[in-house]
Amino acid sequence: MCYDWGERLFSSPHRLAVLRELYSEPADTQALTDSLPISRVTVQRHLNGCAELGWARKVDGRYELTPVGNHVCEAAATFLDRLSVLESSGDVIDAVATVDDRFDPILLANATVSVAEPDTPHEPIIHYRNAMAETTTDTVRGILPVFSELIVEVHRDLLASGVETDLIAPRPILETAPPSIAETPSTLFSLYVLEQPLEFGLTLTDDAAFFGAYDDGTFAVCIESSEPAFREWATDRYEHYLERARPVPLEADGSGVESTSVREFGTDAVD
Secondary structure (H helix, E strand, O other): OHHHHHHHHHOOHHHHHHHHHHHHOOEOHHHHHHHOOOOHHHHHHHHHHHHHOOOEEEEOOEEEEOHHHHHHHHHHHHHHHHHHHHHHOHHHHHHHHOOOOOOOHHHHOOOEEEEOEOOEOOHHHHHHHHHHHHOOOOEEEEEOOOOOHHHHHHHHHHHHOOOEEEEEEEHHHHHHOOOOOOOOEOOOEEEEEEOOOOOEEEEEOOOOEEEEEEEOOEEEEEEEEOOHHHHHHHHHHHHHHHOOOEEOOOOEOOOOEEOOOHHHHHHHHOO
């Protein structure tokens, strides 16, 4: 039965178009003909088909969707949205699935996705830098999977402007990073060490979330979204790793400024 309904709904894009018009508001045959690029005969044929299936009914000369018809229209729209995301973002979905195989691809529907291509290999990191430069957030929480001078510069600038920052980094990154990420006020900067390597990065601001996929240490994909569902997923991932990380004690000098280097974080402070 369900397959039959799907076949009759998707056998013609015009039938779904008629349903969507009626989903907005009831209409008569002429109004539908005026708003759709199909003939009156075709409109009427699809209206008759929808009525036969119990999706639409005629009331006072106008057609309207039944409660079942409303659900059919919503289900079809969701289905097509999912197909669209899967078609356009297959590689991105594969990358996210390595982090969380329960990730719902529909979360990408309203996201901004930057992918490294042969002719634009730096597009993801450029997008991230520009987005963070424009943010007005008061806090940043993130996972730093690799050492990148550009990303460190971005976060150094945020700290300098008074943005409270919590970062999680794998121990190998802290042990191999060049000295001195920054000298920062201890009240603004918290660092956590994780005993496992990671192939992805996360950043949470007050109103957006960023996910970065890496390919052999190269920033390959950047996903940015302010949608609550995506931010909830990213927050859950961040907190998952925060629970497994340990804080790195940062010692301040007499002026209240950090003097411990990144190399010292990795080799001394976490031992």
